[in-house]
Amino acid sequence: MNRFSYARASAVREALEQRRANGSAVFIAGGTNLVDLLREDVARPATLVDINRLPLKSIEATPGGGLKIGALVTNSALAYDETVAARYPLLAEAILAGASAQIRNVATVGGNLLQRTRCYYFYDAGTACNKREPGTGCPAMDGLNRIHAILGASDQCIAVHPSDLCVALAALDARVHVTGLKGTRALSFAExxxxxxxxxxxxxxxxxxxxxxxVELPKEGYAAHHAYVKVRDRASYAFALVSAAVGLELDGDTVAGVRCALGGVAHKPWRDPGAEDSLRGKPLNAATAQDFAGRLLHGARGRSGNAFKIELAARVIVRAFDIAAQRSRGEAAS
Known part of the structure; x- marks a missing residue:
């Protein structure tokens, strides 16, 4: 681990000023990912700016009927919040499917969004990696790539995004609020x-x-028909090989609206609004779900170690649709 200095901020403007004054400084809150990167000599900031004292820990209703979640709200606080559990159970389920209770108690919403992608070579400072050092190559292309991307990859990188929370936020069409010295802005989760x-x-x-x-959630939380299905190598405290967050709006047995995001398959949570639009007005059955899975996975490419993910992802999608269609508010997934 390299040497670094430490600063602490009590206001957003102060944090931004401290970061600007300290060159290659980075913000730290829970540190559940950043500390790992520091230990492995992957991240080498000159300064850590501690933001845990910033007033960003509230969960508040928005004028449009949605919910605004402060960036420093912990995963545990978010998952067990009564409003979130009642109106956005998809989000709560995704959080509780990730990490351990101890990590969820300190990991923050903002930190989850900033988790670095997963790759054996990225976390090994003794190997080449385009993500760590652009232009050095990607050993995962022809090496160990069982956990790697099947969608949206390039010839530069096939790493995958690790966050369960972010998959649910993608499916819910969340917005991300950010502040800089030049002002504030909001980004759609997709961008x-x-x-x-x-x-x-x-x-x-x-x-x-x-x-x-x-992070701002819209009014619609798909509380009545939702599912988060995660397939992993062990039953707890493991990243997803493939996960799917699904929210359905049904008119009887007909699809009135759908949101679906995949995890463990790409450099970011994977959605295809065009595929979602194609389901509107169609009956919800196994054939429809399988057709949707084919559309969502169009262009998927497997490699020597991860080709199995394509079929696995299709099965996870169909299973998530089945759970979402059958459950009612308050029921547990089978």
């Missing part, structure tokens, strides 16, 4: 994370020095 392209070292569309302050 917050980036695919690797030719710049795999850049994970998000945050501008230099910007700080996530909140």
């Amino acid at each position: 917050f994370h980036r695919l690797p392209g030719d710049t795999p070292h850049i994970d998000t569309n945050l501008a230099e020095g910007e700080l996530i302050t909140a």
Whole structure:
């Protein structure tokens, strides 16, 4: 671990000023991902700016009927919030499917959005990696790639985004509020994370020095018909090989609206609004769900170690649709 200095901020403006004054500084809250990166010598900031004292820990109703979640709300606080559990159970289920209770107690909403992508080679500072050092190559292409991307990858990087929370936020059409020294803005969740392209070292569309302050959920939470299905190598405390967050709006047995995001398959949570639109007005049955899975996975490419993910993802999608269709508010997934 390299040497670094430490600063602490009590206001958003103060945090932004401290980051600007300290060059390659980074913000730290729960630190559940950043500390790992520091230990592995992957992240080497000159300064850590502690933001835990910022007033970003509230969960509040919005004028439009949605919910605004402060960036420093912990995963546990969010999952067990009564309003979230009642109106956005998909989000609560996704959170509780991830990490351990101890990690959820300190991990924050903003930190989840900023988790670095998963790859054995990225976390091994002794190997080449385009994400750590652009232009050095991607050993995962022909190496160990069982956990890697089948969608949206490039010839520069095939790493996958690790957050369960972010998959649910993508499905819920959340918005991300950020603040910088030049002002504030909001990004749709779809535009917050980036695919690797030719710049795999850049994970998000945050501008230099910007700080996530909140995540906003829309009014519709798909409380009546939802599912989060996660397939992993062990039953607890494991990242997803494939996950699916599904929210359905039904008119009898007909699809009136759908949201579906996949995790464990791409550099960001994977959605296809066109595929979702194609389901509207169709009967919800196994054939419809399978057709949707085919549309969502169009263009998927497997490699030597992860080709199985394509069929697995299709099965996870169909299973999630089946659970979402059958459950009613308050029922547990079978």
